[in-house]
Structure formats: C-alpha cells, structure tokens
Amino acid sequence: MENKETKVLLAEDDKNLGNILKNYLLAKGFETDLFPDGKQAWEAYQREAYTFCIIDVMMPVMDGFTLAEKIRSKDDEIPMLFLTAKSLQEDKLKGFNLGADDYMTKPFSMEELLARMKAILRRSHEGEEEKDQRIFNIGKFEFDYDRQVLKSGGEEKKLTSKESDLLKLLAQHANDTLDRTEALKKIWHDDSYFNARSMDVYIAKLRKYLKDDPGIELINVHGVGFRLITKM
Secondary structure (H helix, E strand, O other): OOHHHOEEEEEOOOHHHHHHHHHHHHHOOOEEEEEOOHHHHHHHHHHOOOOEEEEEOOOOOOOHHHHHHHHHHHOOOOOEEEEEOOOOHHHHHHHHHOOOOEEEEOOOOHHHHHHHHHHHHHHHHOOHHHHHOOEEEEOOEEEEOOOOEEEEOOEEEEOOHHHHHHHHHHHHOOOOEEEHHHHHHHHHOOOOHHHHHHHHHHHHHHHHHHOOOOOEEEEEEOOOEEEEEEOO
C-alpha cells in the first residue's frame, strides 16, 4: 500500500513530539493531521476519511482509550497504534483489548515507528498478488517457495520449511524493513526470546546462502528487524 493512500489521524498532546511526528510522517509521504486531545481528534474523525490512527494514551479532555473506543464503535478494522509514556502491562492489555494493532512506549525512534506502521499496513491491506506469489527473483537467485529451493545457475539449494517461510517474507518486503515481531508471529506464532534467537540463526543461514551474489545484502536494522537489499 502506497503511503499517499494512507491518511493518518495523530492524537498527541505533547506539542513538540506531535509536531516532530507529524513532520516526519509528512516527509515519508503520509498525509497527517495532528490533534492535541481526544475530543478534537474524535470530531475530526467524524468529518474526515482517515485510514490509520496513532493515539497517545494520556491526553486531556478525552484520553486515548476513550477515543479508541469511539473510533472502534464506527470502524472495527482501521489500523490503530497506541503511544504511551508508561509500560504498564495492564495498559497494554487494555489497549489490545480495545483493538490496538501495536503499542509503543516512549521514547522510541522514528525508524521504529515507521517500520511498525508499515508492518500494520501490510497485515491490514495485504494484496492477493503478494499472498499468492510463490516464485521470487532475488538478485541472481530464483527462489521457489513451494519446492523450498533456491536456485542459481544450474545449482539448487534445498531449504528447510522455516528458512523458506522467512525468505519468502524477506522477499515480499525486499528493500524495505521486515519487522522482527511480524516475522516471529507469522512463522513461529510467538515472539518469545528463544524464538527470536532461533530466528537470528536462520537469518545467518540465509545470509550465507545468498553471499555468492555481491548485489544482495541481508542486514539487521537495530531494534526493528531485517532488510533484504537487492540491487536490480
């Protein structure tokens, strides 16, 4: 989904942070409207056709949870990301129970915010073409997902199921950041510490398989995920 098709409702009462977030999102191609409290955000939501919500939990006049409840009463599918200065488990649970797609604790990096937004948008708007694609061209390699085979020239490398699932996700998001949590939940169905360490091992294996093509890089994006860079 292109950024220009995403209209963001940003509710944040911290004026400095709100302006930083708005300007960053605008620079990344997201049409974004900023509101300093939940009441103004709710009034704007009823007037405009927003397609993504970023909501601060602690706001004056109307807090973020109340705003989210009102928005969910009208649209139970609009992507929603909560921001909070606290990391209390009960707040997170309340947010997810209200239908939050993700939850970020301040302070956070702009790159992490963008990666999480893109991951949410992919899950929300994943196209049939992306879901049905089974063969991928990665640099000089051809990857056949159904056969679990990575081919280059006349040589074939048989992959394991998890190697294939992970490479498919990376290929679908080539030259973009694959969110670590998204990959863990899709492939391992759980984002525990031990599964995360297991995924790092598989990333290292894939990096080794792809090293024969100098035009390919599989890099770690610190604190966010991974990026498969292919020079076309």
